[in-house]
Amino acid sequence: MTTPASTPTVLLVHGAFADAGSWSGVIEHLQGHGIPVIAPPNPLRGLAADAAYVASVASQIEGPVVLVGHSYGGALITVAGTTENVVGLVYVAAYVLEEGESLGELQGRFPASPLVSNLKEWTYPVPGGDRAVEVTITEDAFPAVFAADVPAETTKVLAAAQRPLAAAAFEETASAAAWRTKPSWAVVATADRAIDPEVERFGAKRAGATIVELEGASHAVAVSRAAEVADVIREAVAATG
Template identity: 75%
Template sequence: MSPAPPTVVLVHGAFTDAAGWLGVIDELQRDGIAVLAVANPLRGLTCDAAYLASVVSQIDGPVILVGHSYGGALITVAGTADNVVGLVYVAAYALEEGESLSELQDRFPASPLVGSLKQWTYPADGGKIATEVSIAPEAFPSVFAADVSPSIVRVLAATQRPLATSTFTEAASAAAWRTKPCWALVAGADQAINPEVERFGAKRAGATTVELEGASHAVAVSRPTAVADLIRDAVRATSG
């Protein structure tokens, strides 16, 4: 008997939401692929990965996890679940166990994102005040979505979701790519994550890798067919 086809679970990163996957979802659903785009809490690597793992545990059958940007760190940790059969990194961080986002990024020159962040505060547990960051509106087009139409970029900038700053220093508790097959897409013109970070992580993970020249960090929005093609490769490879 052939194995059941996997469900593709899409995990967005910082400064966006699940709507960033709309074009990719349309592509996959037209091929009859089951898709779920989760809402990433963006509150911290440990708690966000635990949330993703809880979603995965409630899905019957095999799962392919697809992570964009910071979402790549989450699939790296949550991907150790028994029913996860593959990982796809889209302009994403592929962390090593015990490594943080900052430690991986600091291996390479900083991207323009670093100087383009705006700080906010929000109430945390115990009456404490925590800090989160978003991209300054005037920097958003060039940093996040340089190859997306201006009308769409304005919407993306207005609807971005901030990331808790504590996320940058939390260490990954696992590296699922050590035991799971993985694929990676490098956005060649990414100004949010240095493409060298993406290339390094993909090579270290032994990922089957494609690179899109001129693609921005918002590659799932600007080039949904190319992103969906890589996911289709993962689905075929894990479906027997």
């Protein structure tokens, strides 16, 4: 299938407790429709630094870019989306921040999800000899919290391969809100137990996003409902290309 020169490249940003492989099914669907796609690693070290990394990747892509963010990745595309060649934003079971808002502030407006009580703390070295805190989901809680609609054998692998998020990321505030000037779409996972679906709806409505609700979908919606997530991304590509 040939791809028109004006077709935006889709840049997929994974969230916490996952890696770029979580987009595999979505990538397969997009590539099958001739849409160029890239899924770089998300450093998961902090909102400002991670958003700067995503923005850097986007700025080096020739032509227009549609940014897609899952979970914490949604906060990153909100900031990185101000990059000049970004033409659209797609939020997938994601945090949609306002400028000056943190993940903790947005989440704090709603009842805590089961994720909060099932985090395990680790530490890692930082410059100067100090240690910082990072978190993962406890392996026994991971299936129910993150991926309740994913086959058990797959979930065991996902739980073992988690990438931790720096705890400081919850308190950093967004330096921009790209949805104010760029069109946006949002997938709400109605059975999400990592981010309260009401948090996803609130942010998406505030951003004026075109919202698609996937009934019964877990936080790992890009894994369990890859074709439907890809369809929303294709809609964004078609609307911005």
